[in-house]
Amino acid sequence: MSQFKKHVFICTQGPYCCFDGDTEAIFERMKRQVGACGLNEEVRINRAGCLNQCGHGPMLVVYPEAIWYSGVQADDVDEIVNEHLVDGRVVERLCFHAPPGNNKHVDHYPPEVQAFKDAAERLQKEREALRQATLRLLKERR
Ligand code: FES
Incomplete structure (x- = not known):
């Protein structure tokens, strides 16, 4: 439970x-x-x-x-x-009745939304790189 x-x-x-x-x-x-x-x-x-x-x-x-x-x-x-x-x-x-899986329909968004998406992905990659670097530092201290 x-x-x-x-x-x-x-x-x-x-x-x-x-x-x-x-x-x-x-x-x-x-x-x-x-x-x-x-x-x-x-x-x-x-x-x-x-x-x-x-x-x-x-x-x-x-x-x-x-x-x-x-x-x-x-x-x-x-x-x-x-x-x-x-x-x-x-x-x-x-209610959203859709077939199982991915049901993305994003062609109608203006280019500014795509630019936002690209920037968000870049930031996510930078965040992950910083997290990995921090993990390495913490390991070295142990
Ligand atoms: S379901 Fe993809 S942005 Fe919300």
């Missing part, structure tokens, strides 16, 4: 969903609403990187049911919490 009954993963760190809506506001409102409903011990709300459903965002997924929601905006959060997380009823109007 896991610690939490449900996990909600919200794509806040992927390169596209943050241009489809205010993913941080969705995350903050989801956490607040789950707390207000007394579900903090049962439902874990997590920020997530890209969920490979880009272009349909903002995306979130609820496990263990594996129910995907697309085009979610902050104003939709209370409905998802009250209907799905509290009462166990899927919010069909936001």
Whole structure:
């Protein structure tokens, strides 16, 4: 038995969903609403990187049911919490029915979004290189 009954993963760190809506506001409102409903011990709300459903965002997924929601905006959060997380009823109007796997459709984004994506990938590589260098330093000190 896991610690939490449900996990909600919200794509806040992927390169596209943050241009489809205010993913941080969705995350903050989801956490607040789950707390207000007394579900903090049962439902874990997590920020997530890209969920490979880009272009349909903002995306979130609820496990263990594996129910995907697309085009979610902050104003939709209370409905998802009250209907799905509290009462166990899927919010069909936001449900994302897609075949398993990668369902990226990103051709409609303007070039500025691609530039953002490229910059984010560069920063991620720099972060990883810095992490590796720090790990090497820590090993040398032991
Ligand atoms: S950027 Fe959100 S699913 Fe890819």
